[in-house]
Amino acid sequence: MVRGFSLLPEQASSFAQQVDRLFLFLTVVTVFFTLLVTGLVLFFAFRYRHGSRVRREGAKDTDLRLEIGWSLVPLIVGLTAFVWSAKLYAGIYGPPPADALEIFGVGKQWMWYFQHPNGVRENNELHVPLGRPVKMTLISQDVIHSFFVPAFRVKRDVLPGSYNMVWFVPTKPGKYHLFCAEYCGTQHSRMTGWVTVMKPEEYETWLTGGGSTSGVSGQGVMSNLSPEQMVAEGEKLYRQLRCNACHSASDTTRAPGHKGLYGKKVKLRDGSEIIADENYLRESILNPSAKVVAGYQPTMPSYGGLLNEERVHLLIAYLKSLSKSEERKKP
Ligand code: CUA
Numbered sequence: 295m296v297r298g299f300s301l302l303p304e305q306a307s308s309f310a311q312q313v314d315r316l317f318l319f320l321t322v323v324t325v326f327f328t329l330l331v332t333g334l335v336l337f338f339a340f341r342y343r344h345g346s347r348v349r350r351e352g353a354k355d356t357d358l359r360l361e362i363g364w365s366l367v368p369l370i371v372g373l374t375a376f377v378w379s380a381k382l383y384a385g386i387y388g389p390p391p392a393d394a395l396e397i398f399g400v401g402k403q404w405m406w407y408f409q410h411p412n413g414v415r416e417n418n419e420l421h422v423p424l425g426r427p428v429k430m431t432l433i434s435q436d437v438i439h440s441f442f443v444p445a446f447r448v449k450r451d452v453l454p455g456s457y458n459m460v461w462f463v464p465t466k467p468g469k470y471h472l473f474c475a476e477y478c479g480t481q482h483s484r485m486t487g488w489v490t491v492m493k494p495e496e497y498e499t500w501l502t503g504g505g506s507t508s509g510v511s512g513q514g515v516m517s518n519l520s521p522e523q524m525v526a527e528g529e530k531l532y533r534q535l536r537c538n539a540c541h542s543a544s545d546t547t548r549a550p551g552h553k554g555l556y557g558k559k560v561k562l563r564d565g566s567e568i569i570a571d572e573n574y575l576r577e578s579i580l581n582p583s584a585k586v587v588a589g590y591q592p593t594m595p596s597y598g599g600l601l602n603e604e605r606v607h608l609l610i611a612y613l614k615s616l617s618k619s620e621e622r623k624k625p
Pocket residue numbers: 401403404438439440474475476477478479482483485
């Protein structure tokens with residue numbers, strides 16, 4: 295895929311142009327002030343060099359205009375860069391639009407696994423539809439990795455122990471590099487892949503065609519389950535682990551119920567409030583004493599030893615389904 299020399303990667307997401315504009319601004323400002331300061335240093339060094347015939351008396355100690363100038367201009371330039379980049383950062387790492395396609399990804403020494411909403415999974419390849427927001431929920435099975443798609447100008451660390459999200463809108467069909475951008479061991483440099491942006495119709499066909507393009511299957515990380523199957527598997531696991539023994543829908547004296555929990559505000563023992571998102575559910579399964587709901591004792595044991603990320607994901611799929619059925623009942 296040699297396309298000749300270019301300074302920047304292709305612009306293939308809605309963020310790409312915005313990031314490039316900011317980058318251009320920072321480059322122009324840096325080059326301008328570097329040239330200005332260097333130029334003045336050289337100019338004065340030459341003009342007032344030893345033995346040159348220039349007037350040296352009557353030099354002023356202060357000049358208010360100059361001082362205000364060199365305070366105010368950098369302040370304005372600095373604040374512009376701050377506000378601009380903070381807004382862009384909040385856009386990329388903030389919550390995605392509600393209609394975003396949710397793809398789940400796991401980083402593992404030294405591969406990427408992705409799972410589409412309908413259960414189709416793929417390794418080291420990611421197919422996404424054109425023009426639709428895609429929300430990536432990412433987690434690592436071992437060390438810190440980093441999900442990096444230069445053409446999308448998107449990079450997000452992939453951590454063991456906590457979900458990280460990032461989103462983007464692909465704006466150009468094509469095949470783009472996917473990198474791991476965090477040194478994660480011997481084969482780090484080979485932890486690469488391809489992101490393919492397809493027209494929405496092609497993506498649908500691809501999805502229904504089973505999708506699994508790479509021959510590497512299994513690895514014990516992800517299974518090809520439909521959303522319904524994931525919920526069913528999660529429910530099975532929920533009963534196996536006897537979660538319902540304490541978290542019963544009818545009796546909430548021992549533990550809070552799970553119905554409608556996902557996405558709701560939860561009051562904690564220390565008086566703070568938190569939204570019950572994926573990270574909160576996951577933490578509460580693996581480390582229940584971290585955030586105890588107000589009115590309850592930290593009596594739940596940790597399930598960390600019994601579950602891998604895939605099984606935690608199944609449990610969360612089930613817990614989420616408990617909130618969705620609630621919504622559907624409302625007129
Ligand atoms: Cu994974 Cu570097």
